[in-house]
Amino acid sequence: MSRPVxxxxxxxxxxxxxxxxAADSHGIATLCRxxxxxxxxxxRVLNLIVDLDKAAEALAxxxxxxxxxxxxxxxxxxxxxxxxxxxxxxxxxxxxDLDLCRVHTRDFAAVLGVYGWTHEYVDxxxxxxEGHVACVRFSPDAAFEQTPxxxxxVRMEPGT
Amino acid sequence: MTHTVGxxxxxxxxxxxxxxxxxxxxADGVPNITLVSQIEYVDRSHVALSFQFFNKTRENILANxxxxxxxxxxxxxxxWRLRLHYLRTESAGPLFERMRAKLAGxxxxxxxxxxxxxxxxxxxxxxxxxxxxxxxxxxxxxxxPPLVALRNGVERLAACADLERLFxxxxxxxxxxxxxxxxxxxxxxxxxxxxYAVASRGFVDSxxxxxxxxxxxxxxxxxxxxxxxRITHTxxxxxxxxxxxxxxxxxxxxxxxxxxxxGLPDAQSQLAVPLLDRGQCLGVLYVESxxxxxxxYVEEDLLCVLAAQLSARIALLRLQEDDALAxxxxxxxTPEGPPLQxxxxxxxxxxxxxxxxxxxxxxxxxxxxxxxxxxxxxxxxTTRELRLxxxxxxxxxxxxxxxxxxxxxxxxxxRCPWIALDKTGRGRFRLRVERPLQLVxxxx
Numbered sequence: 001m002s003r004p005v006x007x008x009x010x011x012x013x014x015x016x017x018x019x020x021x022a023a024d025s026h027g028i029a030t031l032c033r034x035x036x037x038x039x040x041x042x043x044r045v046l047n048l049i050v051d052l053d054k055a056a057e058a059l060a061x062x063x064x065x066x067x068x069x070x071x072x073x074x075x076x077x078x079x080x081x082x083x084x085x086x087x088x089x090x091x092x093x094x095x096x097d098l099d100l101c102r103v104h105t106r107d108f109a110a111v112l113g114v115y116g117w118t119h120e121y122v123d124x125x126x127x128x129x130e131g132h133v134a135c136v137r138f139s140p141d142a143a144f145e146q147t148p149x150x151x152x153x154v155r156m157e158p159g160t
Numbered sequence: 161m162t163h164t165v166g167x168x169x170x171x172x173x174x175x176x177x178x179x180x181x182x183x184x185x186x187a188d189g190v191p192n193i194t195l196v197s198q199i200e201y202v203d204r205s206h207v208a209l210s211f212q213f214f215n216k217t218r219e220n221i222l223a224n225x226x227x228x229x230x231x232x233x234x235x236x237x238x239x240w241r242l243r244l245h246y247l248r249t250e251s252a253g254p255l256f257e258r259m260r261a262k263l264a265g266x267x268x269x270x271x272x273x274x275x276x277x278x279x280x281x282x283x284x285x286x287x288x289x290x291x292x293x294x295x296x297x298x299x300x301x302x303x304x305p306p307l308v309a310l311r312n313g314v315e316r317l318a319a320c321a322d323l324e325r326l327f328x329x330x331x332x333x334x335x336x337x338x339x340x341x342x343x344x345x346x347x348x349x350x351x352x353x354x355x356y357a358v359a360s361r362g363f364v365d366s367x368x369x370x371x372x373x374x375x376x377x378x379x380x381x382x383x384x385x386x387x388x389x390r391i392t393h394t395x396x397x398x399x400x401x402x403x404x405x406x407x408x409x410x411x412x413x414x415x416x417x418x419x420x421x422x423g424l425p426d427a428q429s430q431l432a433v434p435l436l437d438r439g440q441c442l443g444v445l446y447v448e449s450x451x452x453x454x455x456x457y458v459e460e461d462l463l464c465v466l467a468a469q470l471s472a473r474i475a476l477l478r479l480q481e482d483d484a485l486a487x488x489x490x491x492x493x494t495p496e497g498p499p500l501q502x503x504x505x506x507x508x509x510x511x512x513x514x515x516x517x518x519x520x521x522x523x524x525x526x527x528x529x530x531x532x533x534x535x536x537x538x539x540x541x542t543t544r545e546l547r548l549x550x551x552x553x554x555x556x557x558x559x560x561x562x563x564x565x566x567x568x569x570x571x572x573x574x575r576c577p578w579i580a581l582d583k584t585g586r587g588r589f590r591l592r593v594e595r596p597l598q599l600v601x602x603x604x
Contacts, residue, residue: 153215
């Protein structure tokens, strides 16, 4: 089992902008927004909920390469972390996942409300739809500091 | 279902609000994802992304030029994925300067002024555009059709028979057709030299005669790079009013012959568009607003078309200047009232009325020549004789005499109403003096 990567779960649960990237076997990258996220085993496993249609290309890449990258970014502080893994798989959505996505939409809208964005806008942007979501599950094997600045892109080692 | 559209149709997603997200892939097949501060429309098949830090994205695009960026409309929430191919990085020139100015505004808006610095503009070819499926909100209600306003404006410029009228009409068009109330028109002193304001609208002080050095702020950069510069949020780096005030506080800085920049104290949006004629920058059309994001791509488009029309009219009217010879002068009326002292400092041809600065440079030398000739009994002049006067040191090509006369006319109207230049025909004017003059030469 790989060493656990640094994980600030308090930060990751705070109404963030979450995005996922995947790449096909030819090195063509694609991306989508993540609608919600939950953690297992103190963050050793991430479950990312995505829209089936919006993430169709990314899901196809994941099925082929199993590689994934995900960023969590706070719209106000700009603090951003990125996690990568190479064991991603698409797993059945749990019954609580839709509620989790709605809570995420609410929290994200509350954060963006400071800048004048409406809940209606955020609700349209994320657009959580019952029966149209999938779950991408993976174990992060690398974490990166990605907050804008000279430290952007620096790999976070366990214990940092 | 997806459908493709042209880059022009998704350009509004580049206006800021929702940060673009960029996905790349390394040579090892590992994907990477990052938020991007800025995406810039270059032309119908190219965009540029801001390069601010040496990071994994940089490493990836140099190894594998394929990338995908997702952009989102700030009003409708519509999102698009653009498949990109990295071409090169530009670290100087028009594209770089456009993005650097915008990034300064973005940094200021997001509190990242100490962190964001543009190292380069990464230029990408857009291979395809895909609408991300999903709901959207209705767009903002459309305003008046911009083409109608543009048509009206162009027609009004075409009706102007002289430069002075053309300059005023341009700013009037901005106000009446485009609802842009704060504007300034600056003319280049000569290719590569400073610009000076010849017309303004909407400011407390007109600022006529204010000078901007090439490369100074959005106006100076627009002139130097011959490209539009647009800022949607204020930035101290490009704020003229503050910069001018700060420079005035520097010890030893002589501000006695400076005319303050007239801009709004709380300007949030700025747009400067160069007036181009066969590759030369004739001047700059500048607008500003206290509202953030007041000027968007559509305003930039409109002002670029208007500026092109204005440039063509300026070039045409200069060609039509009638080089008429003086045909004799009527005698001057006798000025009345207390004498008016005018002092001329030879080192920079600056002229003061009493203790108040009036004008300097070529326009100052021009005024002094007219005043001396007037003291000798003349009052009617032609532009041709001024062009031939070796003491005025006008360049042989593009002397801008016409705009200098307009500048002089306006400064006199603002600061010295007892002296005036009255147009008496094409290429002819009369010096009107209503008070006795005392002319004093100061050697230094």
